[in-house]
Amino acid sequence: MKDKILLKENLVSFGNSLIEQYRLIAPVKSNGFSLYKPVGNASEICLDYLRPLKSAKEIFFPQNETLFFFNKKTQKIAEPAYDKKPTILFGAVACDLAGIAAQDRLFSAGAYLDSYYLKRRRNSILIGMACPEPGEMCFCGFFGIDRFASDIADLFFTPFSDKYYIKVNTEAGARLVESLPDAAAADAKTVERLRCENAEPKWDIPPLDELARMLAEGFEADVWDEIAQKCIGCAACTFVCPTCHCFDITDEAKGEIGRRVRTWDGCMFPKFTLHASGHNPRTKGGQRMRQRILHKFSYFKDNQGVVSCTGCGRCAEICPVNVDIREVLKQLGEACERKS
Amino acid sequence: MSENPENPYLPRPMRIVRITVESSTRDTRTFELEWVNPEDGRAFLYLPGQFAELSVLGSGEAPISITSSPTQPNLQFCIKRMGVVTTAIHYMKEGDTLGVRGPYGNTFPLDLFKGKNILFIAGGIGLAPLRSVINYMLDDSHRKDYKDITILYGARTPGDLLFKYDLKAWGERPDVAYLETVDRAAAGYAGRVGFVPALLDQTAPKPKDTVAITCGPPIMIKYVLKSLTELGFPPEMIITTLEMRMKCGIGKCGRCNIGKYYVCIDGPVFSYAQLQKMPKEY
Amino acid sequence: MDIQSEIQKIAARLLKNKEVAMVIGYGAGSAPNRTAPVFIDKEKDVGKLVFNRFCVNNLSLYLPRLKEKGKIAIVAKPCDVRTIVCLIQEKQIERDKVHIISFACPGLLEKDGKTLFASCAECAVTLPPVYDTLSGEAKEMERNEPFTDRVADFFSKMPAERWEMFKAEMEKCIRCYACRNACPMCYCEECFVERSLPRWIGEGSEVTDTMIFHIVRAIHTAGRCGECGACARACPMDVNLAPLAKQIREDMLNLFHHQAGVDPNAPAALETFKPDDYNDFIK
Numbered sequence: 001m002k003d004k005i006l007l008k009e010n011l012v013s014f015g016n017s018l019i020e021q022y023r024l025i026a027p028v029k030s031n032g033f034s035l036y037k038p039v040g041n042a043s044e045i046c047l048d049y050l051r052p053l054k055s056a057k058e059i060f061f062p063q064n065e066t067l068f069f070f071n072k073k074t075q076k077i078a079e080p081a082y083d084k085k086p087t088i089l090f091g092a093v094a095c096d097l098a099g100i101a102a103q104d105r106l107f108s109a110g111a112y113l114d115s116y117y118l119k120r121r122r123n124s125i126l127i128g129m130a131c132p133e134p135g136e137m138c139f140c141g142f143f144g145i146d147r148f149a150s151d152i153a154d155l156f157f158t159p160f161s162d163k164y165y166i167k168v169n170t171e172a173g174a175r176l177v178e179s180l181p182d183a184a185a186a187d188a189k190t191v192e193r194l195r196c197e198n199a200e201p202k203w204d205i206p207p208l209d210e211l212a213r214m215l216a217e218g219f220e221a222d223v224w225d226e227i228a229q230k231c232i233g234c235a236a237c238t239f240v241c242p243t244c245h246c247f248d249i250t251d252e253a254k255g256e257i258g259r260r261v262r263t264w265d266g267c268m269f270p271k272f273t274l275h276a277s278g279h280n281p282r283t284k285g286g287q288r289m290r291q292r293i294l295h296k297f298s299y300f301k302d303n304q305g306v307v308s309c310t311g312c313g314r315c316a317e318i319c320p321v322n323v324d325i326r327e328v329l330k331q332l333g334e335a336c337e338r339k340s
Numbered sequence: 341m342s343e344n345p346e347n348p349y350l351p352r353p354m355r356i357v358r359i360t361v362e363s364s365t366r367d368t369r370t371f372e373l374e375w376v377n378p379e380d381g382r383a384f385l386y387l388p389g390q391f392a393e394l395s396v397l398g399s400g401e402a403p404i405s406i407t408s409s410p411t412q413p414n415l416q417f418c419i420k421r422m423g424v425v426t427t428a429i430h431y432m433k434e435g436d437t438l439g440v441r442g443p444y445g446n447t448f449p450l451d452l453f454k455g456k457n458i459l460f461i462a463g464g465i466g467l468a469p470l471r472s473v474i475n476y477m478l479d480d481s482h483r484k485d486y487k488d489i490t491i492l493y494g495a496r497t498p499g500d501l502l503f504k505y506d507l508k509a510w511g512e513r514p515d516v517a518y519l520e521t522v523d524r525a526a527a528g529y530a531g532r533v534g535f536v537p538a539l540l541d542q543t544a545p546k547p548k549d550t551v552a553i554t555c556g557p558p559i560m561i562k563y564v565l566k567s568l569t570e571l572g573f574p575p576e577m578i579i580t581t582l583e584m585r586m587k588c589g590i591g592k593c594g595r596c597n598i599g600k601y602y603v604c605i606d607g608p609v610f611s612y613a614q615l616q617k618m619p620k621e622y
Numbered sequence: 623m624d625i626q627s628e629i630q631k632i633a634a635r636l637l638k639n640k641e642v643a644m645v646i647g648y649g650a651g652s653a654p655n656r657t658a659p660v661f662i663d664k665e666k667d668v669g670k671l672v673f674n675r676f677c678v679n680n681l682s683l684y685l686p687r688l689k690e691k692g693k694i695a696i697v698a699k700p701c702d703v704r705t706i707v708c709l710i711q712e713k714q715i716e717r718d719k720v721h722i723i724s725f726a727c728p729g730l731l732e733k734d735g736k737t738l739f740a741s742c743a744e745c746a747v748t749l750p751p752v753y754d755t756l757s758g759e760a761k762e763m764e765r766n767e768p769f770t771d772r773v774a775d776f777f778s779k780m781p782a783e784r785w786e787m788f789k790a791e792m793e794k795c796i797r798c799y800a801c802r803n804a805c806p807m808c809y810c811e812e813c814f815v816e817r818s819l820p821r822w823i824g825e826g827s828e829v830t831d832t833m834i835f836h837i838v839r840a841i842h843t844a845g846r847c848g849e850c851g852a853c854a855r856a857c858p859m860d861v862n863l864a865p866l867a868k869q870i871r872e873d874m875l876n877l878f879h880h881q882a883g884v885d886p887n888a889p890a891a892l893e894t895f896k897p898d899d900y901n902d903f904i905k
């Protein structure tokens with residue numbers, strides 16, 4: 001498979017050529033921030049970003065999804081109609097692609113496959129886009145995530161001068177760019193140079209392997225209460241996160257007719273673990289913060305083989321009280337040092 | 341990449357064939373169900389310890405232990421009225437249908453139990469999951485696989501003792517030692533009064549070749565674990581079940597996560613040895 | 623002396639003399655143009671207290687949950703003080719258990735560092751209604767920063783258009799409830815949105831459910847909202863409900879002659895009945 005070149009001025013026509021056959025989703029700007037949204041015309045695409053405010057996860061795992069409709073009287077249930085038109089996610093940044101990779105693992109892990117997620121995901125094509133500059137809360141580099149490449153993307157675009165260099169990773173991707181000119185060896189070099197120039201800064205967070213040990217030790221540490229003291233328990237951090245996958249299942253009915261829906265939920269909500277008896281295993285903010293951090297950096301890794309944080313910085317960006325996950329990890333490191 | 345996996349969230353219809361009111365306060369009832377479509381039943385193969393998600397359209401789902409034994413023909417669930425879903429189930433009548441999906445979770449370690457003495461210690465509705473494995477072991481086809489079987493059961497009041505028909509049968513069997521106790525006596529009750537852990541201390545079972553299986557309210561479990569340890573039971577030989585808030589039952593929704601375990605797939609049955617390594621978040 | 627140094631000095635004195643058990647204030651944020659709440663209980667830590675124009679949170683939300691610690695000092699903007707007054711009126715906290723450190727407020731800026739927050743541009747209380755220590759010069763501040771008057775914009779529209787605007791705002795909402803959680807007046811142990819018996823609104827993100835949440839929240843904060851704007855600033859999706867709040871505020875003023883949180887001795891609006899209260903809704 002040959003890598004390709006697209007002139008920036010041809011991006012809109014390239015995008016529009018996809019819209020006929022695919023549901024095209026791309027970053028769109030409104031109200032001063034960008035979000036991944038379906039686009040009707042490729043001219044709506046906005047690439048002068050920072051990563052969109054919300055992650056790309058809702059494309060495959062929507063915030064609110066009808067599992068089935070039902071009729072209480074007849075006891076009949078019916079799955080919702082499903083749009084067979086394949087989806088192209090265009091312009092996904094590396095942290096989002098890493099988030100999708102983590103969710104792919106979770107939703108296809110073990111004996112149970114999540115049909116809702118996989119149906120959409122398997123009928124999709126991912127087109128990545130090099131992220132020009134990390135935002136002030138970003139730390140994807142800490143996880144070794146490459147802003148200029150992604151294995152899980154079918155195609156990966158890197159802008160340089162007046163062109164995009166298109167790395168072709170899969171047959172499905174190759175078919176989309178068949179008619180575009182091949183990239184020259186010199187182009188590949190230019191892109192590689194760009195990538196090296198953008199080497200990641202150093203992070204003053206304990207390295208990942210050390211972090212795992214600290215987290216194991218830190219389970220009972222008081223530092224969790226300290227960290228969580230300012231948290232207001234809104235769980236917005238879990239909603240914007242590309243890897244958070246927790247959900248609730250509830251019924252909504254009007255008269256006889258209704259639907260069973262699943263909606264995002266999160267371990268930062270105080271009622272997440274509340275039993276019907278009134279017992280709650282995690283009553284304190286510190287316990288919930290610990291669950292969130294340990295689930296990302298320890299439990300998910302134990303079960304799915306990867307850490308479920310991609311360093312996108314969204315949680316820190318939107319937290320109303322500036323709980324910054326980088327600071328949390330640092331504080332934890334310091335607390336563990338104090339202890340030893 | 342186009343073949344679509346089977347939808348794991350669809351409940352299968354079951355018809356209520358019998359409702360037994362278990363407690364004198366009427367808040368706990370056993371529902372015996374049969375499959376509306378027999379092929380769903382053929383696909384539902386379970387062992388003691390597992391649970392199912394019971395579903396009432398319009399109200400939601402609740403995880404409930406299977407209290408029947410796979411040696412019995414129909415599925416049985418013993419349900420205490422707690423909130424939205426359990427109340428909706430309590431309003432149902434014989435002949436009504438509800439949805440079931442499962443079976444979920446791990447099973448009691450039947451291989452570990454083989455050839456051993458078995459000690460059951462149950463409190464209140466904690467007997468529901470144990471009843472499945474008790475009746476499984478007591479079935480003619482399995483009884484020979486186990487040595488002495490002792491059952492200690494307690495409830496708050498005599499009226500709260502569940503499955504009275506089974507308790508009677510177990511008490512009458514020569515190959516079962518059945519002992520019961522209540523926290524508070526009531527008029528006409530001539531049996532033992534006292535807490536379950538005290539009964540355990542009086543009985544003082546020998547740990548040799550014995551597995552202890554316990555289920556009940558958290559406070560009972562706490563003291564039972566302490567007593568068993570003092571009696572010399574190693575943590576690997578103490579088996580219990582955990583309850584966590586659950587939604588999906590299939591390891592996706594994250595609600596039942598404790599440490600690296602998901603209670604819905606790695607549990608609900610755990611040994612005390614496993615519990616000791618887990619964060620105390622249950 | 624600038625406001626920040628004065629706050630630090632006051633906090634040091636209060637902690638040293640053991641007049642308070644803790645000072646709740648603003649600390650440095652993890653990125654430029656941000657701050658974060660800090661909880662100081664040792665005199666040596668008062669250097670962590672900062673004050674600048676990015677002190678976006680209303681810290682009085684922490685008062686009820688920390689009251690068992692004893693008397694607490696709090697750094698509060700004049701609008702935040704109004705919610706403290708409401709919390710006192712509603713018996714969530716006691717006046718003599720809180721030491722209010724306030725100041726003449728210069729108004730807050732958005733993260734761009736130049737735009738005045740809309741709620742601040744509208745704000746009429748640049749001095750706190752009550753306080754224990756006041757720092758900064760007690761004078762009206764001049765506010766020259768630009769701001770977008772989304773409220774005026776909203777009210778210049780026709781009803782049908784307003785409905786569309788309201789719906790568009792509602793569609794942005796992700797129902798994280800950060801607005802509610804950031805609001806000191808939303809202190810209910812169990813919010814109606816989380817009740818399951820009976821269930822008031824669906825869990826999903828149906829826009830009608832979202833509307834119910836926001837409308838009910840607006841009504842529940844009627845006559846109690848200090849107009850601190852903390853809810854709007856907490857919102858990750860930049861949902862703008864200022865017109866709704868403004869309408870309710872004006873109704874409270876015009877119909878019930880009530881302004882929230884200006885007089886700690888006055889009873890709460892919805893707790894009182896006056897014979898001349900507006901009652902056109904009972905016909």
Ligand SMILES: Cc1cc2nc3c(=O)[nH]c(=O)nc-3n(C[C@H](O)[C@H](O)[C@H](O)COP(=O)(O)OP(=O)(O)OC[C@H]3O[C@@H](n4cnc5c(N)ncnc54)[C@H](O)[C@@H]3O)c2cc1C
Pocket residue numbers: 248249250271275276277391400401402403404405406417418419420421422423424425426427465468469582583584585586608816817818
């Ligand atoms: C493995 C396992 C086995 C069990 N076995 C048994 C058994 O054999 N017998 C038995 O009686 N019990 C058993 N339980 C306990 C039983 O599952 C609970 O009592 C039951 O789920 C309560 O559900 P409910 O709908 O009646 O209660 P509720 O707590 O009222 O829940 C109703 C629904 O309302 C929603 N809801 C409740 N609170 C909130 C809130 N704050 N915010 C939003 N939504 C909310 C939830 O989505 C929930 O689905 C078992 C539990 C587990 C985990």
Ligand code: SF4
Pocket residue numbers: 230231232233234235236237238268315318319320321322323
């Ligand atoms: S966004 Fe911030 S305040 Fe809200 S739950 Fe997460 S950490 Fe807590």
Ligand code: SF4
Pocket residue numbers: 237240241242243244296308309310311312313314315316325
């Ligand atoms: S935890 Fe925060 S930084 Fe990590 S992936 Fe989630 S939102 Fe991004």
Ligand code: SF4
Pocket residue numbers: 238243244245246265266267268291292293295296594597
């Ligand atoms: S447990 Fe918490 S951190 Fe983990 S996926 Fe769920 S919401 Fe996210």
Ligand code: SF4
Pocket residue numbers: 680705804805806807808843846847848849850851852853854
């Ligand atoms: S509703 Fe908003 S403006 Fe009013 S007191 Fe609450 S946070 Fe402040």
Ligand code: SF4
Pocket residue numbers: 794795796797798799800801802856857858859860861
């Ligand atoms: S903070 Fe914003 S997004 Fe969250 S519930 Fe409130 S209005 Fe909606």
Ligand code: FES
Pocket residue numbers: 585586587588589590591592593594595596597602603604605
């Ligand atoms: S119940 Fe959903 S993960 Fe266990």
